[in-house]
Amino acid sequence: MATTTVTTYLCIGCPLGCRLEVEHDGPDIVEVRGFGCKIGKRFAEQEHTAPTRMVTTTVRVKGGVWARLPVKTEEPVPKDKVLELTDLLHTIEVSAPVKMGTVILENALGTGVNVIATRDVEARPA
Amino acid sequence: MTTATMPVLKHEAYDVVIVGGGPAGLAAALGAREGGAERILVVDREPEAGGILWQCIHAGFGLHHFKEELTGPEYATRFLRMVEEAGIEIATNSYVLDIAPDRTVTIMSGEGGLREVPAKAVVLAMGARERTRGAIRTAGTRPAGVFTAGLAQKFTNMLGYLPGKRVVILGSGDIGLIMARRLTLEGAEVLGVFEIMPYANGLNRNIVQCLHDFDIPLHLSTTVAEIHGRERVEAVTVAPVDENLRPILDKGWRIECDTLLLAIGLIPENELSQRLNLRLDPVTGGPVVNSAMETSVDGIFACGNVVHIHDLVDFVTQEALLAGRCAGEFARGQRRPKDNIKLVPGRNVRYTVPHSISSEREHTIYMRVREPMERCVLRLGEVYQKRLRYVVPGEMVTLKVKPEFLENFHGDSLLVEVVERGDA
Ligand SMILES: Cc1cc2nc3c(=O)[nH]c(=O)nc-3n(C[C@H](O)[C@H](O)[C@H](O)COP(=O)(O)OP(=O)(O)OC[C@H]3O[C@@H](n4cnc5c(N)ncnc54)[C@H](O)[C@@H]3O)c2cc1C
Ligand code: SF4
Numbered sequence: 001m002a003t004t005t006v007t008t009y010l011c012i013g014c015p016l017g018c019r020l021e022v023e024h025d026g027p028d029i030v031e032v033r034g035f036g037c038k039i040g041k042r043f044a045e046q047e048h049t050a051p052t053r054m055v056t057t058t059v060r061v062k063g064g065v066w067a068r069l070p071v072k073t074e075e076p077v078p079k080d081k082v083l084e085l086t087d088l089l090h091t092i093e094v095s096a097p098v099k100m101g102t103v104i105l106e107n108a109l110g111t112g113v114n115v116i117a118t119r120d121v122e123a124r125p126a
Numbered sequence: 127m128t129t130a131t132m133p134v135l136k137h138e139a140y141d142v143v144i145v146g147g148g149p150a151g152l153a154a155a156l157g158a159r160e161g162g163a164e165r166i167l168v169v170d171r172e173p174e175a176g177g178i179l180w181q182c183i184h185a186g187f188g189l190h191h192f193k194e195e196l197t198g199p200e201y202a203t204r205f206l207r208m209v210e211e212a213g214i215e216i217a218t219n220s221y222v223l224d225i226a227p228d229r230t231v232t233i234m235s236g237e238g239g240l241r242e243v244p245a246k247a248v249v250l251a252m253g254a255r256e257r258t259r260g261a262i263r264t265a266g267t268r269p270a271g272v273f274t275a276g277l278a279q280k281f282t283n284m285l286g287y288l289p290g291k292r293v294v295i296l297g298s299g300d301i302g303l304i305m306a307r308r309l310t311l312e313g314a315e316v317l318g319v320f321e322i323m324p325y326a327n328g329l330n331r332n333i334v335q336c337l338h339d340f341d342i343p344l345h346l347s348t349t350v351a352e353i354h355g356r357e358r359v360e361a362v363t364v365a366p367v368d369e370n371l372r373p374i375l376d377k378g379w380r381i382e383c384d385t386l387l388l389a390i391g392l393i394p395e396n397e398l399s400q401r402l403n404l405r406l407d408p409v410t411g412g413p414v415v416n417s418a419m420e421t422s423v424d425g426i427f428a429c430g431n432v433v434h435i436h437d438l439v440d441f442v443t444q445e446a447l448l449a450g451r452c453a454g455e456f457a458r459g460q461r462r463p464k465d466n467i468k469l470v471p472g473r474n475v476r477y478t479v480p481h482s483i484s485s486e487r488e489h490t491i492y493m494r495v496r497e498p499m500e501r502c503v504l505r506l507g508e509v510y511q512k513r514l515r516y517v518v519p520g521e522m523v524t525l526k527v528k529p530e531f532l533e534n535f536h537g538d539s540l541l542v543e544v545v546e547r548g549d550a
Contacts, residue, residue, distance in 0.1 A: 010338065012331040015518045016500065053335060056184045056197055057311055058283055065173070067286035070183035070199050079339065086311045100203055118183065119199035 004030050009047050013039035020044040052076035057086045059104060064096030064121040071104050072118050077111045085109055096123040134238060136215055140165045141457040143231045143245035145222045148177020150430025151251035152205040153443040154450035155214045161454020166214045169233055171221040176202035177253055181280045184304055190440035201439060225402055229425055246457035247425045249449055250399060254392035254431035266352040271359030275301045275389035288312050290385025294362050295319045296350045299327040299520065300437065302389030307336035316342050317381055320364055322349040322371055325498055327520045350386065351378055359384055392435045402426065409477040410434040416465045417480045417489050419449035427453045434479050437522060441492065472543030474499060485532040491525045493542060501547050507540035517544055
C-alpha cells in the first residue's frame, strides 16, 4: 500500500479558520478533512492542486506626479509565479501620463494574464 | 485624476460642505445630491481626493458595493468619476482649520489663502490617524526606523521609498499583514509579525496570502518590549506577555533589524470634532451620532473612519451615503423625526453606530465585539434576535432593524448584546 501524507491548510473562507487536512498520495488527494462547510473542502482541493493568487505591486513611473504606478494581474496567476512576476515588474518603467486599465505587461510569464494599471498617473507639470 | 488645485471657490456659500474627500467624503457628496442639495463642496488637504485608498494598492475593496473585487485606487477612481459627473466641486490642497457651531467653515489653501464659507449643513469625513509609539510606551531608545504601517505603505506604494531591509511588524491587523507581504515583494526581509492578543486581528485570507505564502512567522501573545539602536534601529527585544498583557522579559529574545513597523490601530481624526465640542464616544473616539448620522450639534453630520474605524470601505460608503442624504435634506429645511430609542452596548458589544434609532424607520446598526465567539446570538433587547455563526473583533457586525421589530416596544432604550447560544 502506498504511504500517504497529510498537508494542512488554514481555510480563508470565514473567520472560523478551519484547519483543513489534505491526505494525499503525491498529487492525488485521498481525503479532505476538517472543513466546517463545503467552501473549505473546495478551498483545500484548490490550494493543494492549483493554488492561484492575484498579484498587486507597483512599477516605476517617469515624469509622473507620483513615483510609482500601482498595477494588478487581471486574473489570479499560479502561486509559484508570484515572486518571479513581481521581480519582473520591478524592472519595468513607464512614462506618465498613464491611464487606469492600460496594459503594462502582456501575457505575463506565459500565463495568458495581463498586468494592468489600477489608476491614472498624470504627468508632473514641467 | 484631480490634482488640479481649486483655490477659487465657485460660490460664496454652500448647501453642504464636506470636510475630507476620502471614500466617506465622496459618497457623502453623492448622498447630499440625492438629498436635494445643489451647492456641494468637498474639501481635502491632499493634492487629490480619494483618501487612504490611493496607497491601498491591494485587492479587497468593493465586493459589497460594486459586486466585484477592486484595488483601493480603482475604488477611489470610480467614486471620483461619479462625483465629477455629478458636477460636484472638489477643493484639493485645502485644509479645514475650523468649523463654527453656526456651520461657517474656515478653509486654508496655499493659493486661495484663508476663507470663511457659510454652509447650511456640514459633513465631517476626516478619516483616522494611526496610533504611534506613544500609544504603546515601548522601552528603549528613539532611533530612526520606527514607522507607522500606513506611512510605510505610502512611502512604498506612492513615493517609491522602501522603509528598510530587515523589518519587524508589531500588530496583526490587516494593515500589518498587508505590509508584511508588500515589503517582502519589494525585496525586504520581514522577520516576523508580533501580536499582543492571543488571536490574530486580520482576516484569515491575509494570514494565508500575506504570511504563510512567504513563510513569515506570526507570534501571538507576544509584543515588542524594547527598541535598540542609537541613530537607526539596530534590534528589538520581543517577549511573550502575561495575562495582564505585560511582557515577560526573561522569556524575551532579541531580533536584529533596521525597521519596526507599528500596525497598532487607527483612531478617529477628532481635532475638529473636539474644537466643535461635539459629544464624543470614549470607546470609538469619534462623535456620538443619531440614526441620521447627525452629531450632537445641529446640522453637523459625520461618517466613515472619523466616527468609528471601519475595516471595509463598502460600509464606509453605505454610512456616508446616508449621512450625505440627511445633510442634503437638512440643508433644504427637512428634518427627520427625532430618534426615540437609545442603543446601549451590553455583553460582548463594545459600541454601536448609530447610538440611537427611531422606531419609525429601517436602520442598519454597525457594532464591534470585544472578543471572538462562536455559535452566538445577537440580541436587541427582547424585541429581536439573530443567530450568528461567529463574531470576531476584527470584523464589524451589522444588523438591519426593521420598524416591525419595534411595533410593540414602548421603552426608550434597548440593550444590544452578543451571547453564546444557551446563555441567551
Ligand atoms: C492599510 C489599510 C488597508 C485597508 N484595506 C482595506 C481592504 O482591503 N478592503 C476594504 O474594504 N477596506 C480596507 N481599508 C479600510 C478603508 O480604506 C477605510 O475604512 C476608508 O478608507 C476610510 O475612509 P474615510 O473617507 O473615512 O477616511 P480616509 O480615506 O482616511 O479619508 C479622509 C480624508 O480626509 C482628509 N482630511 C482630514 N482632515 C482634513 C482637514 N482638516 N481638512 C481637509 N481634509 C482633511 C484627508 O486628507 C483624507 O483624504 C484599509 C485601510 C487601511 C488604512
Ligand atoms: S470550512 Fe467553512 S466554516 Fe470552516 S473556515 Fe472555511 S468557510 Fe469557514
